[in-house]
């Protein structure tokens with residue numbers, strides 16, 4: 001064991017099995033009372049550099065994704081424990097996990113924010129981002145996926161693929177993230193390997209590659225056989241055993257003949273499947289092992305499985321029970337063996353920036369003492385504290401004071417960090433989630449030049465657009481409510497709190513109601529708004545009052561209509577006169593979520609108008625799309641044709657915009673307003689005994705049942721239901737089923753309300769009922 005003096009740690013923490021911290025008084029000759037902190041390096045670690053900035057091929061930036069309650073947090077805790085990062089096993093049921101560090105997470109037993117955790121495993125650096133499973137926090141998942149190189153999908157082996165997994169899986173497909181699957185909860189009597197694999201194939205349209213065979217089932221699940229090495233891993237059944245130590249030995253003739261047969265068949269199937277997916281392996285098989293699959297070396301098979309995983313032609317499947325401490329170590333091995341290092345993923349930017357710094361801010365947290373903490377994924381170059389960096393999105397230069405390695409709510413200060421790593425920075429006050437950070441404006445310009453020469457001469461997009469890493473798409477909020485401080489004196493504090501929370505969470509929108517002057521919170525679901533409310537109380541010490549939760553409807557028009565309007569106003573000495581003629585009509589398929597509003601000028605009008613007036617017309621249109629004619633909800637699916645804009649000389653563009661907005665309102669009223677309501681897709685898993693009461697309740701909520709499937713003793717009900725009918729559903733479902741049901745709710749589409757429901761809504765909003 002050697003000791004090296006290290007930079008001063010902000011806090012003393014245990015940093016995993018790779019190195020340990022100690023402290024002693026500084027021995028420098030000046031009169032210094034500073035405590036120096038030391039890192040004890042194991043003998044196989046060459047230098048601190050390798051610990052802080054490991055070789056890029058040894059880094060794995062990994063996320064864990066799953067349906068709510070599949071066991072992500074429990075699995076993460078086991079990983080941290082076996083890697084030596086924590087010294088006691090955290091338990092979500094006892095509320096003492098490391099990754100769920102926010103107070104609400106500990107209390108509610110759910111994961112809200114993706115906490116980044118760094119740990120080491122067998123000379124690899126694993127940056128692990130625990131992502132939430134609740135659908136209200138989809139943006140958190142998307143944000144994490146954007147910066148990951150690989151992911152572990154955790155499934156409840158007794159349930160197979162569940163609704164939220166489908167959503168997250170699709171998100172991972174979008175970002176081309178290679179994955180491995182972990183079938184957790186193999187200790188449950190209802191765990192079913194075959195059905196789970198089949199549901200991965202059928203529902204996720206993926207190609208599962210089974211790498212292990214479980215030994216025993218339910219309560220007697222004791223271990224696994226690795227199909228590549230034919231090694232049998234056995235854990236103790238004793239419930240108090242932490243699973244750190246387990247027996248590994250080659251499968252032998254002395255083992256259960258049924259298990260031997262199962263392993264033989266599964267290995268042959270694995271070899272054939274990989275040969276189908278990987279030409280290099282197929283060739284090796286044909287030339288060297290045509291008649292003896294048994295002799296295929298595990299290393300060759302492993303290399304081929306890795307190629308298949310990286311090419312996303314197949315997903316390795318492993319199994320275990322995190323709660324019972326079985327199968328987690330082989331899962332961490334699989335992360336390092338099969339998921340890609342950062343340099344195995346393709347990012348154009350890395351080429352353009354060469355060795356210059358380029359990083360993406362993917363998360364912002366607020367710390368009372370240190371101010372905003374920004375999580376960055378470094379794509380190229382090296383990051384150092386006490387340096388200025390340039391934010392391309394905001395076009396400003398900021399100074400980064402400190403650089404930290406994120407260990408959940410513990411942060412270790414470090415002197416530099418290289419490409420491929422996840423860093424946590426202090427001092428970036430303007431940076432918002434999704435921003436791109438580079439070393440300087442001139443390095444951004446140099447990269448822009450390289451990008452342009454790469455893309456040929458055609459400069460269709462701005463230089464900046466080329467260089468901004470694509471951020472995170474934020475879906476529109478579906479719920480909103482007013483929020484009020486306890487006294488007017490606290491209004492400024494509330495605004496500050498909301499600003500901080502918005503920088504952290506782009507799915508939270510805040511606006512001021514133009515009529516009432518009230519502050520309005522818009523969020524992704526009841527739980528989302530509840531958590532924000534709770535955080536304002538806990539973290540900012542403000543007791544706020546929330547108004548009733550309301551659904552974010554939208555509006556559209558039913559038919560074609562035209563309108564003309566003239567605005568004649570004298571302000572001071574100046575007279576402004578403008579006349580606008582336009583026509584509105586519904587866009588085809590206006591009920592679909594994606595259909596936004598569009599507009600065009602008639603050809604002659606387009607030629608006559610100056611660019612300044614055209615901009616003014618567009619501004620007027622955009623502001624009229626923000627508030628529909630019926631209830632003031634945003635407008636979608638409306639197509640506008642500008643037929644005439646005539647104005648007296650001296651009329652200001654602001655007056656043109658105002659006239660366009662007024663004329664639009666007139667036209668939309670004539671065209672007949674239609675309210676569109678968010679319709680959710682609902683999945684309820686419920687015991688057969690309670691199915692009829694759940695169905696009966698759904699029919700009263702205007703729900704439409706799409707399918708009822710069987711899953712072991714449970715029924716899975718798939719339905720669509722208007723969001724307006726789902727307020728407080730979790731409490732009602734709990735009462736109806738005595739707590740024997742779970743559900744997930746996700747925005748499906750916006751649908752036109754029927755005239756009866758719409759007039760009831762209009763009366764309700766007008767206060768007539």
Ligand SMILES: Nc1nc2c(ncn2[C@@H]2O[C@H](COP(=O)(O)OP(=O)(O)OP(=O)(O)O)[C@@H](O)[C@H]2O)c(=O)[nH]1
Pocket residue numbers: 066067068069070071072073074075092093109110111112132133134184185186187188320321322323324
């Ligand atoms: N039987 C069994 N239960 C498990 C296993 N792993 C986790 N659980 C239990 O499943 C529940 C959910 O576990 P979590 O680890 O919080 O799941 P999660 O996916 O992180 O949940 P969210 O963060 O809320 O999405 C807890 O009650 C765990 O004790 C397992 O291997 N076997």
